[in-house]
Amino acid sequence: MGGRLLAFFLAAATVALIAVGTLWPVPAAAAFAGINGAGPLHSSSTPEGAVENLANAIGHLDWQRAYSSLNNKSQFTEQDFIRDLTGSYPSLRTYATLDNFQVRPLHASDDEAQVQLRLRWSTVVGTFLDTRTLQVVRSGDRWATVWPIVKEPHVPPQVIAVTYLRWDVIYRGPGDDWGAQDVEAPHVRIVDMHPVERAAGVVVLGELLNEDVVPAYVSVKATLVGKNGAPIATEDSFDKISHLLLPKQVTPFLITFPNVSLSDVDSIHMDPTSNLVAASADPIVEIQDQKLSPAPDASFSGQVVNQSGEIVNIAHVLGTFYDQNGQLVWVADQYIDRALLPQTPVSFAMPVPEDLARKVSTERAVVATYASGGIQ
Amino acid sequence: MRGPHACILALMISSALVVANGQSGDLNLPKNVVAGAAFSIPTAGSGKAVLYIAGPAQVLKRDAQLGQPVEFAAGDLDNAGHYVAVLSSNSSTQTGEFDVAPASQPASLSFLARPSRIPVNLQNGITAAVYVFDSYQNLITSPTPVSFQLSVASAPAQTRTVVANQGAAWTGMNSATKEGNAKFVAQAGGISAVRVVQQVPGDPCGLKMSARKVSDKLNLETDPLRDCGGNAVTDGTIVTFTESWSGGQTTVDVPVKHGIAQAEVPAYIGALISVATGVVMGNEIRWEGHE
Numbered sequence: 001m002g003g004r005l006l007a008f009f010l011a012a013a014t015v016a017l018i019a020v021g022t023l024w025p026v027p028a029a030a031a032f033a034g035i036n037g038a039g040p041l042h043s044s045s046t047p048e049g050a051v052e053n054l055a056n057a058i059g060h061l062d063w064q065r066a067y068s069s070l071n072n073k074s075q076f077t078e079q080d081f082i083r084d085l086t087g088s089y090p091s092l093r094t095y096a097t098l099d100n101f102q103v104r105p106l107h108a109s110d111d112e113a114q115v116q117l118r119l120r121w122s123t124v125v126g127t128f129l130d131t132r133t134l135q136v137v138r139s140g141d142r143w144a145t146v147w148p149i150v151k152e153p154h155v156p157p158q159v160i161a162v163t164y165l166r167w168d169v170i171y172r173g174p175g176d177d178w179g180a181q182d183v184e185a186p187h188v189r190i191v192d193m194h195p196v197e198r199a200a201g202v203v204v205l206g207e208l209l210n211e212d213v214v215p216a217y218v219s220v221k222a223t224l225v226g227k228n229g230a231p232i233a234t235e236d237s238f239d240k241i242s243h244l245l246l247p248k249q250v251t252p253f254l255i256t257f258p259n260v261s262l263s264d265v266d267s268i269h270m271d272p273t274s275n276l277v278a279a280s281a282d283p284i285v286e287i288q289d290q291k292l293s294p295a296p297d298a299s300f301s302g303q304v305v306n307q308s309g310e311i312v313n314i315a316h317v318l319g320t321f322y323d324q325n326g327q328l329v330w331v332a333d334q335y336i337d338r339a340l341l342p343q344t345p346v347s348f349a350m351p352v353p354e355d356l357a358r359k360v361s362t363e364r365a366v367v368a369t370y371a372s373g374g375i376q
Numbered sequence: 377m378r379g380p381h382a383c384i385l386a387l388m389i390s391s392a393l394v395v396a397n398g399q400s401g402d403l404n405l406p407k408n409v410v411a412g413a414a415f416s417i418p419t420a421g422s423g424k425a426v427l428y429i430a431g432p433a434q435v436l437k438r439d440a441q442l443g444q445p446v447e448f449a450a451g452d453l454d455n456a457g458h459y460v461a462v463l464s465s466n467s468s469t470q471t472g473e474f475d476v477a478p479a480s481q482p483a484s485l486s487f488l489a490r491p492s493r494i495p496v497n498l499q500n501g502i503t504a505a506v507y508v509f510d511s512y513q514n515l516i517t518s519p520t521p522v523s524f525q526l527s528v529a530s531a532p533a534q535t536r537t538v539v540a541n542q543g544a545a546w547t548g549m550n551s552a553t554k555e556g557n558a559k560f561v562a563q564a565g566g567i568s569a570v571r572v573v574q575q576v577p578g579d580p581c582g583l584k585m586s587a588r589k590v591s592d593k594l595n596l597e598t599d600p601l602r603d604c605g606g607n608a609v610t611d612g613t614i615v616t617f618t619e620s621w622s623g624g625q626t627t628v629d630v631p632v633k634h635g636i637a638q639a640e641v642p643a644y645i646g647a648l649i650s651v652a653t654g655v656v657m658g659n660e661i662r663w664e665g666h667e
Contacts, residue, residue, distance in 0.1 A: 165612040165631060177486070181571050184492045191655055209654055212493070213576045213610040246631060248579075248654035249614040281612050281631035288626040288642065302624070307640075364618075365627055 047113035071144035089339035096121035160309030164282035186216035210245035215279035283308030298357030301349035312340035403472035425465035482565035483511035500548035515543035583658030
């Protein structure tokens with residue numbers, strides 16, 4: 001009897017929740033479920049409504065509607081507006097889709113309001129947040145958004161001569177005899193390795209050195225071995241590593257084993273792999289103004305500057321953190337969502353777990369770069 | 377026909393022939409047959425017969441006139457191994473077994489030299505293995521002296537001689553103290569095989585940099601990078617400059633170019649600047665506003 005009652009209650013609750021979600025959907029979710037099509041979700045009779053309409057139009061890539069809703073469109077063109085959101089050069093932004101957004105009123109008067117718009121973009125390497133503080137002004141009985149345009153610096157057309165080293169590889173051919181030589185894979189070595197227990201599971205941190213004189217495409221795989229000698233799980237570093245290592249370059253790596261307790265682990269088998277690849281010593285990226293901000297909201301921030309002539313489409317910053325004994329404490333990373341233009345600083349900030357941030361004494365950052373046409 | 381299937385087939389044929397003819401005897405087979413050499417198998421009696429030779433990788437069939445030897449020309453039987461011979465006529469079947477040995481004269485060498493790229497001055501860092509074959513690609517199992525010679529332009533050659541055991545000889549060699557390509561030659565019975573081992577500089581020794589103010593930046597430049605043997609470190613080697621000051625830190629990874637590494641960082645008074653490559657640390661500079 002009790003079971004039937006519970007089943008009836010669950011069914012009724014499910015139907016009720018579906019009805020509520022259909023009739024009064026969350027604006028961001030509704031917009032991207034296509035429930036409201038390309039039309040406005042809300043009236044622009046309130047500041048929040050005007051910003052939500054703008055965000056909906058951005059999410060639908062309806063640039064014309066988004067641009068026409070702005071109050072300050074005389075200050076920039078629609079193309080400038082699009083480039084602000086998607087980037088002037090191919091980058092993570094170019095291929096991102098708006099996952100959701102949040103609108104938060106900060107301040108309001110009769111004719112003017114300040115609203116924070118948090119756009120969460122989705123990319124193949126995760127999400128990134130674009131937060132804008134918007135002025136919204138009353139125009140008659142409607143409100144319109146003043147868009148804080150961010151114009152990317154423009155690199156003038158030019159020819160930049162570079163003379164950086166490049167490595168090319170010729171492998172043995174199919175006609176070579178058995179026993180004939182092939183080019184040797186690069187010699188790499190794990191110079192540091194440290195398992196850490198976190199709430200989500202076991203995390204294996206470490207650093208890998210290319211001790212050879214040729215570039216290496218590297219990856220690290222780890223196997224946790226249990227007390228009974230049987231493997232518990234095998235994972236690899238995926239993108240928590242700089243895969244291309246030039247000679248004598250060091251990369252941090254981080255391997256996560258969800259739902260595993262360190263107390264169950266007897267030993268860890270590490271398996272670094274390396275392949276010889278064609279590579280270029282260009283571009284050089286400087287990481288300046290690196291700072292570790294303590295808790296609360298502990299983060300590692302700085303600016304990356306492309307010192308070369310080539311445009312870097314995607315940059316991936318990896319931070320390595322050490323305690324006062326030089327022991328590896330944590331590895332964090334962040335993708336830069338805009339292309340790195342020559343000599344143009346771009347900021348980054350990556351969160352660091354607060355309990356670990358207190359232990360950090362020194363830090364080191366490396367940048368992996370990708371340019372259209374392949375790994376650089 | 378070649379291969380193990382041929383051998384099994386021949387044995388089945390011989391068994392079948394013995395059963396069918398009802399009589400059997402032993403063939404008078406040569407004691408020593410060398411792979412690829414001419415030889416003959418004598419027969420007795422009269423009439424016609426068929427001779428089958430079956431081994432691990434080859435089967436031969438010859439029409440025979442009993443009482444006359446069956447001739448095999450050079451190159452007819454070229455695979456070393458254990459063979460079965462069956463001579464079958466209408467009235468009898470004779471069988472026998474014999475071994476075909478590889479030729480003692482080497483004709484080719486399979487030479488494995490590892491690694492093909494090695495840092496200088498490494499004891500027994502180079503491993504060499506040689507497999508000795510005759511002209512029909514049979515592994516020569518008889519003891520065969522193999523000499524190894526590793527030579528570079530700047531140093532006397534290292535030479536080792538090893539007697540191949542069951543067709544294989546191996547040794548270890550030291551890499552030279554000077555960088556450059558080493559010619560690695562293995563030789564046996566007048567046959568040689570050559571490999572090239574690239575000997576590359578080791579880790580930098582005595583990494584040192586200097587700082588100079590250029591405009592509002594600091595120009596950091598290393599002395600020419602050399603390993604402990606005085607070899608110039610390979611261009612492209614990454615050198616990391618780190619500048620730390622009270623407000624933060626700047627790092628830049630730059631490749632060695634024409635023997636030195638060079639970078640520009642902001643000029644902060646009181647900044648501590650360090651240099652490193654791989655796991656090798658260099659000197660530190662406290663920038664006080666002048667060189």
